[in-house]
Amino acid sequence: MTLASSLEDFSLAELFRMIDQGHKSGRLTIWVSANSPTSETQTCYIWFRQGRVVAASDRPDGQGLTSKIVEKNWLSQRVIERLHGLSSSEIPLGLALKMQGALQAEQLNWLFMSQMQHIWKLLEFRTGRFDLDGKASLPSTEMTGLSTPAMEVVLSGLRTLKNWHALADALPTPDSAIQNITPGQPQIRLNAREWQVWEFAKGTVSLQDIAIQLNQPTTTIQQAAFRLMLAGLVEEIPLVVCKSSLPSPVDELDMLAPATSLSDLLDKRKSETAEKSRVSPSLLQNLVGFLRSKS
């Protein structure tokens, strides 16, 4: 089962939230190009297991991790192949090399972080496509053995993201509020700005008003609110743009529907005011019977 779309329609950040919350596994292929029609398309691959990122590479041949180790002069390609051959092919290459004593934990951390940085760069691309193949197998040769939740990867990336152009449409609007949707305090680590914004997550204060109160640019508050949304801590709540004391159009149409004359309308208005509308079980039963008979 694949999940595909363009990055213009559905951002990578939102996709990572889906993958995390849906505990999805498989290979995500992303084709991106710089925001010019003449620029060359790059292909990137990210692998997930149960909603956690396990590897990322820009090479289709499964040699991305090996090439990084060789580039760092930690091991030669021949040694890597020989040591990996001593382990089961299902064991991640990084873990296999560590078990053989050829690499240290810090080196694996560096390699994994290098893969995460590759993902963070992708967040800046506005133009491109993605395809998540849920049946693709995990490539042991690209895996360090480390993994991290997709949500944490994207949150870390967004905290250092300089160019938010690709996510402009995904941000909550300045006239929206945010509402806390989790009981108690957040269980994930937030930065200072996110904490400040989270304190306003009561569904009543617009982001632009939060910005004024915190003396920050509105975009900064929108970005922090977006990260809280991705983390599953808050939801965006649109605020009604204006209030009106005009007669309800619903009332007008309710009267118009069954009325046949002006006197009917006036009588109807009086009775509607006097009697609050209720829905009885018989109405629901009759409606179901009616719909079944007419369909």
Add this chain to the structure above:
Amino acid sequence: MEILRIVVTGTVGAGKTSFIQTISEIEVVNTDRRATDETAQLKRDTTVAFDFGRLTISPDQAMHLYGTPGQSRFDFMGDILIRKAHAYILLVNAHRPQDFRDVRRILNFMNQRVQIPIVVGLTHMDYPDAWTPDDIILALGLFDTTRRIPLVQVNATDRTSVSNALIALIHQWTCSGFGSSVRLR
């Protein structure tokens, strides 16, 4: 006259007007105006006020259907419609992932104002690039069991399909314990 008020909401082009037209016994009171912004590229006419349809069940019972504005969903008009509603159907165009975040906003807007029965109707599921119901649930943030909402597939131009969506809504109503007597806010 006992009236059941159902709001049909969703993003532009999700099928709200068609849904009401398909089931209404009267010609839909349709306040469509020619769209003048980018919405016009997607849909020649879009609802700037709201649609109204009616189904008479018995001499003293009727169902009224209200389609929310397509463009300004969060203005006072939409607010009034929602507060008067007994239940609502949220239509989601399954092959337009770019609309999912707007659908999520509509859901949040609704949830903050009313606690009434709801079903999500997935339209355009026959398109080759339509997302699966499971993925749409994730995209809308409805994976959590506390936020789980029934999903039905809807062909907004097919009377049987629209009827089935309404029956699912009533089923949701009875299952969710909204009781035998619902009082309007």
